[in-house]
Amino acid sequence: MKKVLGRHEKHGAPDVSTSVLDAATTSAAGAAGAAIVVDHLRVVRGTRVVLPDMNLQIPAGQVVGLLGPSGGGKSTLMRAIVGVQVVESGTVTVLGEPAGSPALRRRVGYLTQAPSVYADLSVRANVAYFGRVVGVGADAVDRAIADVDLTDHADALVGNLSGGQWSRGNLACTLVGQPEVLVLDEPTVGLDPVLRRDLWEIFRRLAREGRTVLVSSHVMDEATRCDRLLLLRGGQILSDSTLPDLLARTGASDAEGAFLALIGQAAARDAASGVSGSDGQEGAA
Numbered sequence: 193m194k195k196v197l198g199r200h201e202k203h204g205a206p207d208v209s210t211s212v213l214d215a216a217t218t219s220a221a222g223a224a225g226a227a228i229v230v231d232h233l234r235v236v237r238g239t240r241v242v243l244p245d246m247n248l249q250i251p252a253g254q255v256v257g258l259l260g261p262s263g264g265g266k267s268t269l270m271r272a273i274v275g276v277q278v279v280e281s282g283t284v285t286v287l288g289e290p291a292g293s294p295a296l297r298r299r300v301g302y303l304t305q306a307p308s309v310y311a312d313l314s315v316r317a318n319v320a321y322f323g324r325v326v327g328v329g330a331d332a333v334d335r336a337i338a339d340v341d342l343t344d345h346a347d348a349l350v351g352n353l354s355g356g357q358w359s360r361g362n363l364a365c366t367l368v369g370q371p372e373v374l375v376l377d378e379p380t381v382g383l384d385p386v387l388r389r390d391l392w393e394i395f396r397r398l399a400r401e402g403r404t405v406l407v408s409s410h411v412m413d414e415a416t417r418c419d420r421l422l423l424l425r426g427g428q429i430l431s432d433s434t435l436p437d438l439l440a441r442t443g444a445s446d447a448e449g450a451f452l453a454l455i456g457q458a459a460a461r462d463a464a465s466g467v468s469g470s471d472g473q474e475g476a477a
Contacts, residue, residue: 227252227373227404228273233282235268235427242268243427246282250406250420252372255399257418258408259451265427266408267305270375273406274302286373298326301371305378309361311351315342318350319364326369336368340394356387363394373404380409392417415447423451430454 228250235243243265250256258266271277272284275292284291287299309318315337323333337346340360345353350361359379366374376395380388388411395405396417407418415421415435423431423438431438431454435447444450 225252226250227287228406229283229285230269230272231283231285233269233272233284234280235265235272235277236280237268241427243272246427246429248422248429248432250404252404253399253402254419255395255405255407255417256420256422257415258406258422258424259412259415259447260410260424260430262410264424266424267377268427269424270302270377270406270408274300274375298328298369299371300373300375301366301369303362303366303374303376303379305381307358307362308365309350309358312349314347314349315353315361315364316346318361319368322365323368328369332368332370335370336364339367339398340364341390356383356390359383359387359391360394363391367398371403374398374406376405376407378408378410380411380414388414412446412448412451421447423454425455425458428458430458 226249228248230246230248233243233246234241235246246265246269258269260266268277272279273286273291275284275286275290275296286293286296289295308322309315313321316333319333319336320330323329323336334343334346337343340363342357342360342364345357350358353361363376363379366376374395380391383391392414395407399405399419407414418435420434421431421438422429430451431441433441438447438450439445442450442453444453
Protein backbone atom coordinates (compact mmCIF):
# COMPACT_ATOMS: atom_id res chain seq x y z
CA MET A 193 0.00 0.00 0.00
CA LYS A 194 1.30 3.45 -0.90
CA LYS A 195 1.62 6.12 1.74
CA VAL A 196 2.72 9.70 2.26
CA LEU A 197 5.48 10.12 4.79
CA GLY A 198 4.07 12.22 7.64
CA ARG A 199 1.20 14.68 7.37
CA HIS A 200 1.59 17.98 5.60
CA GLU A 201 -0.68 20.79 4.45
CA LYS A 202 -0.07 21.55 0.78
CA HIS A 203 0.47 25.16 -0.29
CA GLY A 204 1.18 25.39 -3.72
CA ALA A 205 40.33 3.46 -4.25
CA PRO A 206 37.46 1.27 -3.47
CA ASP A 207 35.65 -0.29 -6.39
CA VAL A 208 33.23 2.31 -7.72
CA SER A 209 30.71 -0.45 -8.40
CA THR A 210 30.19 -0.85 -4.65
CA SER A 211 29.33 2.80 -4.07
CA VAL A 212 25.53 2.30 -3.89
CA LEU A 213 24.70 2.57 -0.22
CA ASP A 214 23.26 -0.21 1.91
CA ALA A 215 21.56 1.17 5.02
CA ALA A 216 21.86 -2.20 6.74
CA THR A 217 25.59 -1.59 7.10
CA THR A 218 25.22 1.92 8.51
CA SER A 219 26.13 2.32 12.15
CA ALA A 220 23.65 3.53 14.75
CA ALA A 221 26.18 6.17 15.76
CA GLY A 222 26.15 7.60 12.23
CA ALA A 223 22.37 7.73 12.19
CA ALA A 224 22.32 9.56 15.51
CA GLY A 225 24.43 12.39 14.03
CA ALA A 226 22.49 12.68 10.78
CA ALA A 227 19.98 15.42 9.99
CA ILE A 228 18.26 13.22 7.39
CA VAL A 229 18.03 9.43 7.29
CA VAL A 230 16.46 7.62 4.32
CA ASP A 231 15.87 3.91 4.91
CA HIS A 232 14.88 1.56 2.08
CA LEU A 233 12.74 4.20 0.38
CA ARG A 234 10.77 2.96 -2.63
CA VAL A 235 8.70 5.26 -4.86
CA VAL A 236 6.65 4.02 -7.81
CA ARG A 237 4.83 6.34 -10.21
CA GLY A 238 2.42 4.47 -12.46
CA THR A 239 4.39 1.54 -13.82
CA ARG A 240 7.74 3.25 -13.35
CA VAL A 241 9.93 2.63 -10.32
CA VAL A 242 11.43 6.06 -9.61
CA LEU A 243 13.37 5.15 -6.45
CA PRO A 244 13.81 1.36 -6.15
CA ASP A 245 15.55 1.14 -2.76
CA MET A 246 17.07 4.40 -1.54
CA ASN A 247 19.30 4.47 1.54
CA LEU A 248 21.32 7.45 2.70
CA GLN A 249 22.24 9.68 5.60
CA ILE A 250 22.88 13.41 5.39
CA PRO A 251 24.93 14.94 8.22
CA ALA A 252 23.99 18.17 9.94
CA GLY A 253 25.71 21.46 9.17
CA GLN A 254 26.89 20.71 5.64
CA VAL A 255 26.10 21.75 2.09
CA VAL A 256 25.24 18.51 0.31
CA GLY A 257 24.92 18.49 -3.46
CA LEU A 258 22.36 16.19 -5.05
CA LEU A 259 23.64 15.95 -8.62
CA GLY A 260 22.61 14.03 -11.69
CA PRO A 261 20.73 14.19 -14.99
CA SER A 262 17.11 15.23 -15.30
CA GLY A 263 14.80 12.32 -14.56
CA GLY A 264 17.24 10.69 -12.17
CA GLY A 265 15.05 10.97 -9.07
CA LYS A 266 16.39 14.14 -7.44
CA SER A 267 13.08 15.98 -7.12
CA THR A 268 11.28 12.82 -6.02
CA LEU A 269 13.81 12.25 -3.25
CA MET A 270 13.49 15.87 -2.11
CA ARG A 271 9.71 15.62 -2.02
CA ALA A 272 10.01 12.52 0.14
CA ILE A 273 12.36 14.33 2.52
CA VAL A 274 9.88 17.18 3.04
CA GLY A 275 7.00 14.71 3.38
CA VAL A 276 4.86 15.49 0.32
CA GLN A 277 5.74 12.45 -1.79
CA VAL A 278 3.54 9.35 -1.92
CA VAL A 279 5.83 6.36 -1.29
CA GLU A 280 5.35 2.63 -1.57
CA SER A 281 7.59 1.61 1.32
CA GLY A 282 10.49 2.72 3.49
CA THR A 283 10.99 5.60 5.90
CA VAL A 284 12.48 9.08 5.92
CA THR A 285 13.48 10.70 9.21
CA VAL A 286 14.36 14.39 9.46
CA LEU A 287 15.82 15.84 12.66
CA GLY A 288 14.60 12.75 14.48
CA GLU A 289 10.99 13.09 13.27
CA PRO A 290 9.10 11.34 10.45
CA ALA A 291 9.29 13.42 7.26
CA GLY A 292 6.34 15.78 6.95
CA SER A 293 5.50 15.76 10.66
CA PRO A 294 3.79 18.91 11.99
CA ALA A 295 6.74 19.31 14.36
CA LEU A 296 8.97 19.94 11.32
CA ARG A 297 6.88 22.75 9.82
CA ARG A 298 9.28 25.50 10.90
CA ARG A 299 12.38 23.31 11.09
CA VAL A 300 12.46 22.35 7.40
CA GLY A 301 12.44 24.82 4.50
CA TYR A 302 11.59 23.67 0.97
CA LEU A 303 12.32 25.63 -2.20
CA THR A 304 10.71 24.11 -5.29
CA GLN A 305 11.69 24.71 -8.90
CA ALA A 306 8.52 26.77 -9.40
CA PRO A 307 8.64 30.41 -8.17
CA SER A 308 7.06 30.96 -4.75
CA VAL A 309 6.75 34.73 -4.85
CA TYR A 310 4.05 36.96 -6.34
CA ALA A 311 5.29 39.50 -8.88
CA ASP A 312 2.69 42.12 -7.91
CA LEU A 313 3.67 42.13 -4.23
CA SER A 314 6.74 43.58 -2.57
CA VAL A 315 9.54 41.41 -1.26
CA ARG A 316 8.44 42.19 2.29
CA ALA A 317 4.79 41.31 1.60
CA ASN A 318 5.78 38.00 0.02
CA VAL A 319 8.06 37.01 2.88
CA ALA A 320 5.51 38.18 5.47
CA TYR A 321 2.89 35.91 3.89
CA PHE A 322 5.13 32.87 4.27
CA GLY A 323 6.03 34.08 7.75
CA ARG A 324 2.38 33.94 8.75
CA VAL A 325 2.14 30.39 7.37
CA VAL A 326 4.87 29.22 9.76
CA GLY A 327 3.82 31.51 12.61
CA VAL A 328 6.60 34.09 12.81
CA GLY A 329 6.46 37.87 13.03
CA ALA A 330 7.98 40.99 11.51
CA ASP A 331 11.43 40.51 13.06
CA ALA A 332 11.79 37.11 11.38
CA VAL A 333 10.66 38.62 8.08
CA ASP A 334 13.31 41.34 8.30
CA ARG A 335 15.98 38.80 9.20
CA ALA A 336 15.12 36.54 6.24
CA ILE A 337 15.29 39.49 3.87
CA ALA A 338 18.65 40.50 5.35
CA ASP A 339 19.91 36.91 5.06
CA VAL A 340 19.59 37.13 1.28
CA ASP A 341 20.91 40.71 1.05
CA LEU A 342 17.64 42.27 -0.11
CA THR A 343 17.11 44.80 2.68
CA ASP A 344 17.55 47.72 0.26
CA HIS A 345 14.86 46.23 -1.99
CA ALA A 346 12.45 45.02 0.69
CA ASP A 347 9.64 47.33 -0.42
CA ALA A 348 10.18 46.92 -4.16
CA LEU A 349 7.70 44.91 -6.21
CA VAL A 350 9.15 41.51 -7.02
CA GLY A 351 8.17 41.99 -10.67
CA ASN A 352 10.58 44.93 -10.87
CA LEU A 353 13.56 42.97 -9.56
CA SER A 354 16.37 41.39 -11.53
CA GLY A 355 16.46 37.63 -12.03
CA GLY A 356 19.01 37.16 -9.27
CA GLN A 357 17.04 39.31 -6.83
CA TRP A 358 13.88 37.37 -7.69
CA SER A 359 15.70 34.12 -6.85
CA ARG A 360 16.90 35.57 -3.55
CA GLY A 361 13.34 36.65 -2.77
CA ASN A 362 12.22 33.05 -3.27
CA LEU A 363 14.96 31.93 -0.90
CA ALA A 364 13.93 34.51 1.72
CA CYS A 365 10.44 32.98 1.79
CA THR A 366 12.05 29.61 2.52
CA LEU A 367 14.28 31.06 5.25
CA VAL A 368 11.66 33.06 7.14
CA GLY A 369 10.99 30.33 9.71
CA GLN A 370 14.76 29.98 10.37
CA PRO A 371 14.71 26.29 9.33
CA GLU A 372 17.45 23.95 10.46
CA VAL A 373 17.23 21.94 7.23
CA LEU A 374 16.94 23.53 3.78
CA VAL A 375 15.85 21.45 0.79
CA LEU A 376 16.51 23.45 -2.37
CA ASP A 377 15.45 22.00 -5.73
CA GLU A 378 17.68 23.42 -8.49
CA PRO A 379 17.72 26.96 -7.04
CA THR A 380 20.36 28.20 -9.50
CA VAL A 381 18.78 26.92 -12.73
CA GLY A 382 18.74 29.55 -15.48
CA LEU A 383 20.99 31.98 -13.59
CA ASP A 384 24.23 33.41 -14.95
CA PRO A 385 27.56 32.49 -13.26
CA VAL A 386 27.66 35.64 -11.12
CA LEU A 387 24.15 35.12 -9.74
CA ARG A 388 24.88 31.44 -9.14
CA ARG A 389 28.01 32.40 -7.22
CA ASP A 390 26.04 34.84 -5.07
CA LEU A 391 23.46 32.20 -4.13
CA TRP A 392 26.15 29.65 -3.31
CA GLU A 393 27.81 32.16 -0.99
CA ILE A 394 24.49 32.37 0.87
CA PHE A 395 24.24 28.56 1.05
CA ARG A 396 27.78 28.34 2.45
CA ARG A 397 27.01 31.01 5.06
CA LEU A 398 23.89 29.13 6.17
CA ALA A 399 25.93 25.95 6.60
CA ARG A 400 28.50 27.81 8.68
CA GLU A 401 25.60 28.81 10.95
CA GLY A 402 24.96 25.10 11.51
CA ARG A 403 22.12 24.52 9.08
CA THR A 404 21.91 21.54 6.76
CA VAL A 405 21.57 22.54 3.10
CA LEU A 406 20.58 19.96 0.47
CA VAL A 407 20.87 21.45 -3.02
CA SER A 408 19.96 19.64 -6.23
CA SER A 409 21.52 20.51 -9.56
CA HIS A 410 22.37 19.03 -12.94
CA VAL A 411 25.30 21.47 -13.31
CA MET A 412 28.39 19.45 -12.48
CA ASP A 413 30.70 22.40 -11.79
CA GLU A 414 28.59 23.24 -8.73
CA ALA A 415 30.07 20.12 -7.12
CA THR A 416 33.13 22.14 -6.13
CA ARG A 417 30.97 24.25 -3.79
CA CYS A 418 29.62 21.30 -1.79
CA ASP A 419 30.96 19.61 1.34
CA ARG A 420 29.59 16.31 0.10
CA LEU A 421 28.14 14.92 -3.13
CA LEU A 422 25.33 12.51 -3.85
CA LEU A 423 25.35 11.47 -7.51
CA LEU A 424 22.07 9.97 -8.75
CA ARG A 425 21.16 8.10 -11.90
CA GLY A 426 18.00 6.13 -12.52
CA GLY A 427 16.89 6.49 -8.90
CA GLN A 428 20.08 5.02 -7.49
CA ILE A 429 23.04 6.60 -5.73
CA LEU A 430 26.18 6.08 -7.80
CA SER A 431 28.40 7.84 -5.28
CA ASP A 432 28.17 9.37 -1.81
CA SER A 433 31.46 11.07 -1.03
CA THR A 434 33.48 14.25 -1.05
CA LEU A 435 34.70 15.60 -4.38
CA PRO A 436 38.38 14.75 -3.70
CA ASP A 437 37.43 11.18 -2.83
CA LEU A 438 35.25 10.91 -5.94
CA LEU A 439 38.06 12.13 -8.19
CA ALA A 440 40.55 9.77 -6.56
CA ARG A 441 38.27 6.76 -6.99
CA THR A 442 37.48 7.43 -10.64
CA GLY A 443 40.78 8.93 -11.77
CA ALA A 444 38.89 11.85 -13.30
CA SER A 445 40.06 15.46 -13.30
CA ASP A 446 36.68 17.03 -12.55
CA ALA A 447 33.19 16.20 -11.30
CA GLU A 448 31.73 15.86 -14.78
CA GLY A 449 34.39 13.37 -15.81
CA ALA A 450 33.88 11.41 -12.60
CA PHE A 451 30.14 11.31 -13.10
CA LEU A 452 30.52 10.15 -16.71
CA ALA A 453 32.86 7.40 -15.52
CA LEU A 454 30.28 6.25 -12.99
CA ILE A 455 27.53 6.42 -15.61
CA GLY A 456 29.61 4.25 -17.94
CA GLN A 457 30.23 1.66 -15.26
CA ALA A 458 26.57 1.61 -14.24
CA ALA A 459 25.45 1.26 -17.86
CA ALA A 460 27.86 -1.63 -18.36
CA ARG A 461 26.50 -3.39 -15.29
CA ASP A 462 22.92 -2.79 -16.48
CA ALA A 463 23.74 -4.23 -19.89
CA ALA A 464 25.42 -7.26 -18.36
CA SER A 465 22.41 -7.94 -16.16
CA GLY A 466 19.81 -7.14 -18.81
CA VAL A 467 18.44 -4.15 -16.86
CA SER A 468 17.37 -1.00 -18.69
CA GLY A 469 19.46 2.04 -17.76
CA SER A 470 16.99 4.58 -19.07
CA ASP A 471 16.36 7.39 -16.65
CA GLY A 472 13.02 8.37 -18.14
CA GLN A 473 11.54 11.66 -17.01
CA GLU A 474 10.42 12.85 -13.61
CA GLY A 475 7.86 15.18 -15.10
CA ALA A 476 6.57 17.48 -12.40
CA ALA A 477 8.00 15.40 -9.59
